[in-house]
Amino acid sequence: MTDNRAAFERFCELFYTRKRVADAFAFLVSDDYRQHNPTIVDGPAAAIEMLTPKFDGSPDAVFEIQRILVDGDLAMVHVKASRPGAPDAAVADIYRFESGRIVEHWDVLQPVPVHAAHDHPMF
DSSP: OOHHHHHHHHIIIIISSSHHHHHHHHHHHEEEEEEOSSSSOSSSSHHHHHHHHTTTTTTTEEEEEEEEEEEETTEEEEEEEOOOOOOOEEEEEEEEETTEEEEEEEEEEEEEOSSSSSSSOOO
């Protein structure tokens, strides 16, 4: 859906690139947001509280968007997350839209290994 793609690209730019967590959530996340990350309770306020220190509270952290996929009511962003003093991580965040708003989120995180079994890039 074209509208979901444009909105999701704006959400990703605010959230990952600019690290403006509260602004991104106010822009696109529903009040009945359901969280599938087992460390965060449902609702946008809980997500904002947990994620703000990792994003806009961490000025040296960099979240590079590698690709965005949108298929109907589902959207995914693949991100390279870099923080000083920590190994880079590959992140896949999956979101579900309903009535033009994000209502659900799943995430998968994998540390980038120092040595891989092959030379295929993760990004």
